[in-house]
Amino acid sequence: MPLGYDLNWAVIAIMGFLGLSSVLGMFLISFLIAPKRKSEIKDAPYECGILPDSYNWSQINIRYYVFAILFLLFDIEAVFLFPWALIFVKAVPIVFYEMILFIAILFFGLIYAWKKGVLEWQ
Amino acid sequence: MSIADLFNYFSYVSGLFLSLTIIVLLLVWLERKVLARIQMRMGPMRVGFHGALQPIADAIKLISKEDILPAWADKLVYWFAPIVVFVPAFLLWVTIPFGKNMVIRSLDLGLFFIVAISVLSVLGLIMAGWGSANKYAVLGGLRAAGQLMSYEIPLIMAILTIAILSQSLNLVEIVDKQSQIPNIFIQPLGLVLFFIAGLAELGRTPFDIHHAESEVVGGPFVEYSGAHWSVFFLAEYINTFTISILTVLLFLGGWHWPNIPFSGNLQTILSVFVVLIKTILVVSVIFWIRATYPRLRIDQLMSFGWKMLIPMAFINVTITACIIYYDELPLWILPILSVILLILSAVIIQRKFSKNIINTVQVISAKSLLKEKSEVDIN
Incomplete structure (x- = not known):
């Protein structure tokens, strides 16, 4: 294990703990000093003054799920690219050309999706 | 330990x-x-x-102020959403240096850590939108998901070009590599991509469609008030500062200034001031943009991200990698290519968008002409 590796994670844990506890502390202070007056009208969902009538989670058309799939591809690519970025200068030449080929394939994938009209807002 | x-x-x-x-x-x-x-x-x-x-x-x-819990809300999801937004925004600061030797822990995978953690806050926004059980909030949460997803890629790619250029993911090392020339003079295109994508990640105007007041009345935050809302607010401003300081550290040379006088502790304090002044300048530019530009429509936003920023980011990564890989190519080709690409994209945007604007103006004037005509007819 490299030097200070466990300390890195310990510090991240301290950081997370402190962030979490400060937020919870803020909620606690607010819970102690803020007024609590329940009323049926106040607790209703806000819809610009009109009383909501239907069930709260109505059906919604998520238009960009194709974008989400594309994003997944590119994000995985990013995971591969980060280690590659640090070693390709020193590694054997095939490493460099392989990744350029990989980027090219994904890029043509993007152009294909574009030509297919996936990127248009319908 | x-x-x-x-x-x-x-x-x-x-x-x-x-x-x-x-x-x-x-x-x-x-x-x-x-x-x-x-x-x-x-x-x-x-x-x-x-x-x-x-x-x-x-x-x-x-x-x-009273912390209202809406009656129809999914209580647990609603209650925890601000925490999920805030904690990642704060966690990023483990490895972001304020100045020379002023960093909590300089991680060797610093940039990777930042990219990985910063995505988490999207989850909080979707939780806030879903948990509120409000139609505007759900719409806003989904918009946030779509927007932050799309602009994540150019942001990562812009960061990647810097990683390739300085052959390191450690922020301190990246800044030290810029002691002679800040990366802005090597990678102007990277800076523009990073800044625009960063603005979109923050959800600040002109990219604030997911909490646009006039469309989805605050988006995921409609139902929030009091302490819960203030945590979102805190996270938003911390994120603004994070993106600005990352711009400074990655592109504007961090704490390097021609000839910082003194040495030792005094120099450390001065370096903090240099970083802070540069960061405040970048933040002011963000506020200036907010005061100047109107909001994009969601389809414009998506097509700008996918058809403009992402291809440019890809081309940028490839060019940078090629120039770093082939030793015989001099480094000054990179800024020249970068500027050419920038001008090219500016021309494309200008031609594409100005056409739309002219069309809109023509439609409006035609309508007003019709209206005048009909009034004349009535008279």
Whole structure:
């Protein structure tokens, strides 16, 4: 294990703990000093003054799920690219050309999706 | 690792939290002042010197305000959403240096850590939108998901070009590589991509469609009030500061300034000031953009991200990698290519968007002509 590796994670844990506890502390202070007056009208969902009538989670058309799939591809690519970025200068030449080929394939994938009209807002 | 180490780090992290809080208060005041001056107003003037204590008054008001839990909400999801947004925004600061030797822990995978953690806050926004059980909030949450997803890729790619250029993911090393030439002169295109994508990640105008007040009345935050809302607010300003300081560290040379005088502790303090001044300048540009540009429509936003920024980011990564790989190519080709690409994209945007604007103007004038004609007919 490299030097200070466990300390890195310990510090991240301290950081997370402190962030979490400060937020919870803020909620606690607010819970102690803020007024609590329940009323049926106040607790209703806000819809610009009109009383909501239907069930709260109505059906919604998520238009960009194709974008989400594309994003997944590119994000995985990013995971591969980060280690590659640090070693390709020193590694054997095939490493460099392989990744350029990989980027090219994904890029043509993007152009294909574009030509297919996936990127248009319908 | 010993207990004393942990105690030390605990105090450092507490200090960091305190200074971040003060910076957020400062940013809130600065934003109101900058916006006011641009709109020929005075901004907050009453509380303290030129309204300097106004953010503190706001904070006290927010804490002591009733924290409403809507009756229809998914209580657990609603309650935890601000925490999921805030904790990643704060966690990023483990590895972001304030100045020379002023970093909590300089991770070797620093940039990767930042990219990985910063995505998490999207989840919080979707949770807030879904948990509120409000139609506007659900719409806003889904919009946030789509927007942050799309602009994540150019942001990562812009960061990647810097990683390739400096052959390191450690932020301190990246800044030290820029002691002679800041990356802005090597990678102008990268800076523009990073800044635009960063603005979109923050959800600031012109990319604020997911909490647009006039469309989805605040988006995921519609139902929030009091302490819960103020945590979202805190996270948003911390994120603004994070993107600005990352711009400074990655592109504007960090704490390097031609000939910082002195040495030792004094130099450290001076370097913090250099970073802070540069960061405040970048933040002011963000506020300036907010005061100047109108909001994009969601289809414009998506097509701008996918058809403009992402291809440009890809081309940028490939060019940078090629120039670093082939030793015989001189480095000055990179800025030239970068500037050519920038001008090319500016021309494309200008031609594409100005056509739309001219069309809109023509439609509006045709309508008004028709209206005048019909009024004449009636008369």
